[in-house]
Amino acid sequence: MVRASMSEDILEDIFAKAVKARIFKKRDILSPDYVPERLPHRENEIRKVGSVLAQALKGNKPNNLFIYGLTGTGKTAVTLYVLRRLKTKALELGLRVNYVYVNTRQRDTPYKVLSDIASSIGLRIPFTGLSTAEVYVRLVKALSRERGVLIVVLDEIDWLVRKRGDDILYRLTRIGNELPGDSMKVSIIGITNDIRFVEMLDARVRSSLGEEEIVFPPYNAEQLNDILSERAREAFYPEAIKRGVISYCAALAAREHGDARRALDLLRVAGEIAEREGSSYVDVEHVKKAWIQIERNRAKEIVSSLPLHARLVLKAILEATKDKPYTTTGELYEVYTNLAKKIGIEVVTQRRISDILSELDMLGIISAQIISRGRYGKTRIIKLSVDETTVVSALEEVSREKQQNFYHPNN
Template identity: 55%
Template structure:
């Protein structure tokens, strides 16, 4: 039997008919110019500019919806400042940490420490020890360290704000080095949940990034498409269609770039010479399925078990009541030797799953027997949810 990979290489080869450089469509790519974010770049750069001379500016908090350019602008500005500082012989470096992806305090502080060359083991040290090594290394280095904490609201909800408090207060114990924090968040109310001592220091300067409109998204996509695709592969109509779809999703440039990239990948897989609107429609479904899968896979244990019980009950009898769901969930937790959550907490979980678009629930009257909530799984997500839960023991 011929190897599947050999077969694919024979059929399609290594060269892409569609892409010239698909990397420019990934969210991590930093372009040379950032259309429609000139004002935000200028404002952030004006504020942080003194860091290139070794002077510590105030901490910054950047707000904005997903895909509004917060991350790419922050990376762009601190990257340019590092270049300028090098020309001025100033010691300046930065750490960029996506605190949603690095999901523990240990991993976050280890990543910050590693950005100035410290070697930190994956596990085995106390968080306080990693922090101490970082502060000592900073003091020995004697420079200015800009720490960019992306999606910081997720981190604080999960781990609390103790590490952020330590970082904002660290300058009091440093004499030769300084730390500047740049926080990035989707949550406009983020600082309200912080300890008052952290709040005053974290949000010394605040910036808000507005969503992109369809016209602005078109400009961004056009710029990237010229770099990403072979000549003549994609036309303005397809780019406009991607921009219009993403503009409906709160002006999310990240979604727009994902649509363009996945559309190209589908065209490539099909052996097409051009990317069409049909490819974009297929990409929309593929991305949505991926989003649902990821949202289910990353749910905490109790939410996963509740959702698995709902799926089993719905497949057996078409729908499930909250009482049936709780009974099935509690039984599973006991068999796993875990303490079940309260019925009220399970009601909150059902509301969360509903808001995520995984289930639907409606309250129906049963006459003299009172009212009850009936839960179903959305038909268009059922198979993806089952696949995401297949390894969950319950």
């Protein structure tokens, strides 16, 4: 009898724990790459992208399309959603319509982009050994033997252009001019999260890529709430989300320019934290912890991508704003120079520091607003725009990893 009851207790414990861990039903639903079946509040954008691409179903070359808007406004998701549906419809109708998706942040050279396009029509390009011009020639030749429509998506196109210029974009948007009339028709969809990139683009590239242009507006808190609720229904067990959690995530992400990726990350990380704590549900406290964790990771990621002098400038900003709300260009340069001397590296010019400040500002880690001081000329009001301890620990961690220990020069 004693034995029986003991084993009962053991099982009771195991079962209780298993029940407790019922938070995620399908975590993948919240992963950034998952394209959901429904995209609430993007009906207009789906309609616009759909009507541009629908030309492919008549055997025509759809106009090139330029899509821009802030991060997390659904540009990638909507584009892939429409393309999948288009492909299915084409199959139904017995038409040859294909697409290839290239993220140029990862596939960051013209060579890689062209190889990806080539392999989508079955042309294999060796990893190295050819010139980009030769790859292009082979691609053109292969395309001229094919029929149907090929839609090429170049996502995060600003990365490639910033690094390698816009020549590839110019060529691809006009590749049709090099192909005989009855060969495969190629349309380009260029996507960017960087609104400023739009103005940077050369006029002739903009006019060939932007035959059609669609701007994706940010989501507001209410819309994010709908998006999250729908995804959460599939991702979590019904009882796993406490009241108020979704709207809290939506409100936080709405403050960050209505970024749906931010909102989904928050919810996913909150769920992971709850699971790790052995909680049977996710509550607002888990979301608060998730927010801090995400901010830390983000700061760490940004800081570790910075070159040494940029990190030094950041460190100088920290020092110069220790007991006041902001610093200015002149003062910062002094603090920076002292730091550089202390660790024995050569200083860069004030001009270069000014560029670094603009970069840090763009990355969202500081704000460096230019103000006029009348006859004293211009200066910048420089302050951190993320939590100070987050930056300190990111800098410490990164300098430890890179073994450039300027953080504690005396150690």
